[in-house]
Amino acid sequence: MTDTIRKHPRVDVADALRGFAVLAIVLLHSIEHFNFYSFPDATGQPEWLTFADKAIWKGLFFAFGGKAYAIFAMLFGFSFFVQDYNQRQAGADFRLRFCRRLLILFIIGCVDAVFFTGEILVMYSLIGFILPLVCRLSTRVLLWMAAVCLAQPAFIYHIVRCLLDPAYTVPLADTGELWGITYAAQSSASFAEMVRVNLWEGQIVSLAWAWDHGRIFQTAGLFVLGMLIGRQGWFLAKNLHRWGRVLACALVAWFPISGLDEMLSQALEGTALMFPVHALLGSLANLAFMLILVSGVVYGFYRTRRVSAALRLLIPYGRMSMTNYVTQGIIGSMLFYHWGLYLRIGISASLLVGVAIFFVQYVFCRYWTGRHGHGPLEYVWKRLTWL
Numbered sequence: 314m315t316d317t318i319r320k321h322p323r324v325d326v327a328d329a330l331r332g333f334a335v336l337a338i339v340l341l342h343s344i345e346h347f348n349f350y351s352f353p354d355a356t357g358q359p360e361w362l363t364f365a366d367k368a369i370w371k372g373l374f375f376a377f378g379g380k381a382y383a384i385f386a387m388l389f390g391f392s393f394f395v396q397d398y399n400q401r402q403a404g405a406d407f408r409l410r411f412c413r414r415l416l417i418l419f420i421i422g423c424v425d426a427v428f429f430t431g432e433i434l435v436m437y438s439l440i441g442f443i444l445p446l447v448c449r450l451s452t453r454v455l456l457w458m459a460a461v462c463l464a465q466p467a468f469i470y471h472i473v474r475c476l477l478d479p480a481y482t483v484p485l486a487d488t489g490e491l492w493g494i495t496y497a498a499q500s501s502a503s504f505a506e507m508v509r510v511n512l513w514e515g516q517i518v519s520l521a522w523a524w525d526h527g528r529i530f531q532t533a534g535l536f537v538l539g540m541l542i543g544r545q546g547w548f549l550a551k552n553l554h555r556w557g558r559v560l561a562c563a564l565v566a567w568f569p570i571s572g573l574d575e576m577l578s579q580a581l582e583g584t585a586l587m588f589p590v591h592a593l594l595g596s597l598a599n600l601a602f603m604l605i606l607v608s609g610v611v612y613g614f615y616r617t618r619r620v621s622a623a624l625r626l627l628i629p630y631g632r633m634s635m636t637n638y639v640t641q642g643i644i645g646s647m648l649f650y651h652w653g654l655y656l657r658i659g660i661s662a663s664l665l666v667g668v669a670i671f672f673v674q675y676v677f678c679r680y681w682t683g684r685h686g687h688g689p690l691e692y693v694w695k696r697l698t699w700l
Contacts, residue, residue, distance in 0.1 A: 332627030337381035343667025347645035348431035379599035390539025408445035429642030430515035462534030486521035560608035567601035633688030
């Protein structure tokens, strides 16, 4: 199996998925102004532009909101499996080395957080310690572990408590004041003040939001799921039929879950049950839709010539996913925050900015990967890991 791990088709489809995910992430972050929800007054603008703004916002979040991040998280677990497996074949134990790798990722995430409060690398570096702890467990145990995490046990607990005790209130982090501090820094502070706020209040807000909305359990489950995908060789062409089953199951699950989410959110509006029910069903619906996207990408990569050709164009972009993700935050902060250009543009124009960021990064990726084996940040991460 050592040869199959290193075969280009397997690595290529993973890189194509990474490229797909990071492209979706930059488009979403651009229309959000990189966690800085400040837009010009739309009063008086043409109706077609108002319609376009709404369509772009709802369309992108419907397609990629909560899904692109999930793909990225799943591939994080897959990458760990490949590295761990290759080291085991060489007679080495990668687990302690991976812990060092996570500490380096934490530092990189903090650098990213200087510019962008919504970054996820710090959270990945903290949750990632679950992988070396559980990677030697049986596949059956890991499947149960992933299933429990993805089922959002915290939300289930809150739902049960609400049903048993009508007076129960779901405990949520009180981050309103911290959100106000970060927004003020983004909209009026100097670069030095923004750095201070982003590294403290911004990170607390980001991690608190992740906990409140189920991202902690979901990320842990996706890490384990990605590791299992690697262990079972699901990205190999010979296992393509498995993705057909995943696609069928995900389609069957997504429709009723998303419909039930909308119905119950309306029916329970104003009650303590609304938040945990909506959060649980929304998380499950996003998981199902993410699996639909992944199945479609994998199937198209191996079976449809034109789709495969288009996806292969994303491979250089996916190979430099960390470099692209971090530089997106830096560029976005420079464009939209007060310390930079402070662009005051609408959603449609912001989407064009995201496309431009992707295009510039893509051209650089094509140039860089044609001359180097790793992206700049990927190289630094690797060198420090094996120092």
